[in-house]
Amino acid sequence: MNPSSLLFRRCVGRASAPTRASQRRWAQVHDVRFYAAHQNPSKVQDKYRQKLDQKAREKGLKDAEELRSAYADKINEFKKKAVVPGVNAPLSEQQPPRPENAAETIPFQPPPPPQPTQIPQIPKSDPPVKTLSSFIDVEKTAELPQKEMETIWRLRHVRDGQSLCAVMQTETFRRIAATAKKHPQFILPLPREGQGAEIHFLQWTFPSPTTATVLFTHLAEFKLRGEYAQPHTTITHHLDLADEKGLVLLEGRVMENKGISVDEGKFLLMTLQKFYGFEAHTDSAKANASNRRKLMEQFSGGDENFKVEELLEEAEKVP
Incomplete structure (x- = not known):
């Protein structure tokens, strides 16, 4: 066999596969009960008309129409009793059968709406400052x-x-x-x-x-x-x-x-x-007050030159 023809067949075979798959994909599946519920009613009536007419004459009625009218209430009652949940119910109300060993599935529930952002609660402070x-x-x-x-x-x-x-x-x-x-x-x-x-x-x-x-x-x-x-x-x-x-x-x-x-x-x-309100009168006291003021300015300004060692030294000095 010519290799080129073999190659052609392989290519054709691969190309045709998606076509068949797509046909199966788009095939429509119909419920048999749809056709059973939508048969031509005239055919059913013709088939049983003679028997219904005979039954009507036995009951002293004219034909099948009068028989249907006379027994309308009983027919409706029989229809209600014949309904089996999940079988005779409309398709929209029926549930597909579950495999016996199928795992329990939890129906999807939408997540709850997001809660509003909670503002952090500030702890209650001590009672208000007492007045004099x-x-x-x-x-x-x-x-x-x-x-x-x-x-x-x-x-x-x-x-x-x-x-x-x-x-x-x-x-x-x-x-x-x-x-x-x-x-x-x-x-x-x-x-x-x-x-x-x-x-x-x-x-x-x-x-x-x-x-x-x-x-x-x-x-x-x-x-x-x-x-x-x-x-x-x-x-x-x-x-x-x-x-x-x-x-x-x-x-x-x-x-x-x-x-x-x-x-x-x-x-x-x-x-x-000593740091906030000391009133200096001597030269040494004024020098100490100046050093303390400098430390406070450095601390308030975030100065990197602020040193705790100097703070300790000034705190130990006599005013």
Whole structure:
């Protein structure tokens, strides 16, 4: 056989295969029940007309039409009883047969609509800052001399072992507040015997015209939790009598089980006043104040030249 003709037959055979496949692919499959339900009714009637007419005459009726009318109710009742679910039901209601060992299939369900983005919930903060009137009768106290005011203020907190209490001149507070508004955040060291120093983060807030608050937090916890870090010490300055009496009443609290004692809280408060409000009179004191101011400016500005070693050195110096 000529090789070229053999090659031609192979090519023809390969080309014809898709044609047959496509024919099978597009072949239509019809349900036999479709034809059974759509046979010509006249053929069925002609086939059984004689028998139906004979049956009608036996019943005293004229023909098959009268027989059908007479038994219409019974015919309908028999049709209803003859319906078998899944067999006589319309094709749209019938289910295809399941293989006995077929695995259970879960019908497809569309995914639920996307939930709206949840805004992270901010933990509830501590109760609002207490006003001065929650501690003393401001009007009656304002009528007293400064010495008696200081005594009443200290006696008001003497029974609370976790409280901090002090009285400050208005001019001193104004210097501190002016610096606090320039540098609302800073860090202070707390010496630990035999362990070097522990660094604490402080933040100033001014919640109302008559209050200024300082929050102290462990620096390690602040780095870990940021604004959600819980302060271990809170200090509030009350300015209600600042103009009239020239005094600012200070009160605060060291939280229990936060790793800070009351004496350590007092040390942090004194160190804060050293950096924020110390009034220098001697040359050496002015030099120290200048170095502390430089450290605060470097910290607030994110200067890479800020050194914790210098901070420790300045904190240990006598004012």
